[in-house]
Amino acid sequence: MNPFYEYQLKMTRRDLLASSCRPLGAAALATLAGKVVSAAPQTNHGGLPGLPHFAPKAKRVIYLFMSGGPSHIDTFDYHPNIRKLHGQELPASVRQGQRITGMTSGQKSFPVVAPMFEFKQHGEHGTWVSEILPHVAGIVDDITIVKSVHTEAINHDPAITYINTGVQQPGKASMGAWVSYGLGSPNENLPSYIVMISRGPGQKQALYSRLWGSGFLPSKHQGVNIRSGTDPVLYLENPAGIDRTMRRRMLDRIAKINGETFDEFGDPETQTRIAQYEMAFRMQMSVPDIMDLSKETEATMNLYGPEAQKPGTFARNCVIARRLAEEGVPFIQLFQRGWDQHGSLPKLIRGQCESIDHPIAGLIRDLKQRGMFDDTLIVWGGEFGRTIYSQGQLTKDNHGRDHHGRSFTTWMAGAGIKRGFEYGKTDDWSYNIVENPVHIRDMNATILNQLGIDHNRLTFRYQGLDQRLTGVEPSRVVSEILS
Secondary structure, three states, rough: OHHHHHHHHHOOOHHHHHHHHHHHHHHHHHHOOOOOOOOOOOOOOOOOOOOOOOOOOOEEEEEEEEEOOOOOOOOOOOOOOHHHOOEEEOOOOOOOOOOOOOOOOOOOOOEEOOOOOOOEEEEEOOOOEEEHHHHHHOOOHHHHEEEEEEOOOOOOHHHHHHHHHOOOOOOOOOOHHHHHHHEEEEEOOOOOOOEEEEEEOOOOEEEEEHHHHHOOOOOOOOEEEOOOOOOOOOOOOOOOOOOOOOOOOOHHHHHHHHHHHHHOOOOHHHHHHHHHHHHHHHHHHHHHHHHOOOOOOOOHHHOOHHHHHHOOOOOHHHHHHHHHHHOOOOOOEEEEEEOOOOHHHHHHHHHHHHHHHHHHHHHHHHHHHOOOHEEEEEEEEOOOOOEEEEEEEOOOOOOOOEEEEEEEEEEEOOOEEEEOEOEEOOOOOOEEEEEEEEHHHHHHHHHHHHHHOOOHHHHHHHEOEEOOOOOOOOOOOHHHEEO
């Protein structure tokens, strides 16, 4: 919604508010104090009228984002004939003059490097999966693997910004913020968009908070980063000498001041500030409970592997993600850093896969045994893939792969997604898409669709445009992967 239009709406209501300020003020104070004041039951807190646009398949999303660009060639996109091409020069007819990064633009030779790992077929449909993902291989009958995803971006920052916000330039709203804005949340004690970050043994590629920011949307929709350790959310706990009763009195007085400011200026962000203070107050109780895994059974923790016992690991974050999903948080995003393997790829990607393989399979199985798999959408992928040709000298233990946006692999599961299905196909070099291309905008449109959102109708007026997560270019829901 246009903030100026929202301001005008509120201005026209001043007479009503002036004549009924006492009962409305009492209701507002009761709500701030944690009492439910409602004439009718309400499913979600916040969100837009009329959403979802249609019956959703998913109540929530758990987005497993592999930051850095996992190699599709070494994980899922296997062509048996690639072994015969190992060491040969990648034909110019395959490269087609594609724009490449500065890291390989000076190379005179582009030798094909086949995967250094064995692939086997798994599941009822004989899905090829690398040996470095043995646990994920065990759940391939539950997922759809899309092998024809593509993007125009070839460098990390624009690519990861593009897939998370719909635009390569900073400043736009993230997907989780859009979901929060459109649907709100059934849990008023936790944010509707939560982010957790872990890092495997790979490179220390940076992540920026704008990737889960709200952009032009009201700031209450930005993602909240929950960290490992004794202080999961910065500045959430009371300072020394301040107890909860004192904090409550302080917030009531601040809310009164902010309310007077809003009456004078009508800035919607003032209401956001009030709401965020109240959310932080409630999170003081809810976040420690979510982070406390002592009540999880040994059998449950074993599902996620031994790393689940270590704070800050991807495995432990998967357990917390399931707990957040149980509490109704609609968008949970787990960033796993370290997938930018320009050198020593065989060693580094094996380590990365070891850190995610067991917990991902455990998450799927845990959701299934709790009856949550059918209404939880799980997404796995990164910002792009890797090249079939070697970056630098081709050796058995030290080769790397450069960025590759022309084709890469993502998989989805749960919430109306086909099971044991593969979609899209690349050529024999895993370089160009030859069947069923899927742009990253199409993936985002499909995610919104499973939440009951028409991506063309979820808009926000900003800078003279009706902004959308999927932008102004044509996008489609990938209906072929839906059950």
